[in-house]
Amino acid sequence: MFYYLLKYVFLGPVLRLLFRPRTEGLEHIPEDGAAIVAGNHLSFSDHFLMPVVLKRRITFLAKQEYFTGPGVKGRLTAAFFRSAGQIPVDRSGKEAGQAAIREGLGVLAKGELLGIYPEGTRSHDGRLYKGKVGVAVMALKAGVPVIPCAMVGTFEIQPPGQVVPKIKRVTIRFGEPLDFSRYAGMENDKTVLRAVTDEIMYRILALSGQEYVDDYAARVKEAQQGSQPRRFPKFRR
Numbered sequence: 001m002f003y004y005l006l007k008y009v010f011l012g013p014v015l016r017l018l019f020r021p022r023t024e025g026l027e028h029i030p031e032d033g034a035a036i037v038a039g040n041h042l043s044f045s046d047h048f049l050m051p052v053v054l055k056r057r058i059t060f061l062a063k064q065e066y067f068t069g070p071g072v073k074g075r076l077t078a079a080f081f082r083s084a085g086q087i088p089v090d091r092s093g094k095e096a097g098q099a100a101i102r103e104g105l106g107v108l109a110k111g112e113l114l115g116i117y118p119e120g121t122r123s124h125d126g127r128l129y130k131g132k133v134g135v136a137v138m139a140l141k142a143g144v145p146v147i148p149c150a151m152v153g154t155f156e157i158q159p160p161g162q163v164v165p166k167i168k169r170v171t172i173r174f175g176e177p178l179d180f181s182r183y184a185g186m187e188n189d190k191t192v193l194r195a196v197t198d199e200i201m202y203r204i205l206a207l208s209g210q211e212y213v214d215d216y217a218a219r220v221k222e223a224q225q226g227s228q229p230r231r232f233p234k235f236r237r
Helices: 002-019 046-053 071-083 094-109 134-142 190-208 217-227
Strands: 022-024 035-039 058-063 087-089 113-116 146-152 171-174
Touching: 002 046, 035 046, 035 134, 035 190, 046 058, 046 146, 046 171, 058 094, 087 094, 094 113, 094 134, 113 134, 134 190, 146 190, 171 190
Parallel strands: 022 171, 035 113, 035 146, 058 087, 058 113
Antiparallel strands: 146 171
């Protein structure tokens, strides 16, 4: 109930008014049945703008940090995401990844839409990064189509670190569903999982027009931070 109140009464109308999202390819979203919507991830705003334009409810796998923040702000953020039906995902290791896959498969087993960002984190510089294979595992195990999605303009309105978004029009594009039934039963084959994931990322790239980086976003960000000169605090005499 809270999800639909947010979408149609409280948050949705405001987002439509402020950002006037253009939509392309909505006809590719199935009217019923399970499917994965796999998109690029440029901004915190992505979590809200994509659901606004979809007729169906979509459940996202959201990073656990949204549910465990400190203080009043952290509790409010956690309450918001839980009330909207979003699922916390621990990204700290292999076992955590398996738990996320189980949660995602549970959503798909109910015949619902599952939203996922294969990059695993927001792009820190607006480029598209290598996808993690969890999306492929879920697509093959559940036997569901994957609809590629591109968020265009959300990095410009609210890049990572910016709290208040700029008021600017954005575009949300959906591509044709990808059918991976030819790989049924091969969800444990690493080569197949990589091929499926790369195909999904290529379709997202074609929709978004971003520059592609053949490396994981988290690893590139960590390397860049490590190469920066260490800064020391200045003291006044």
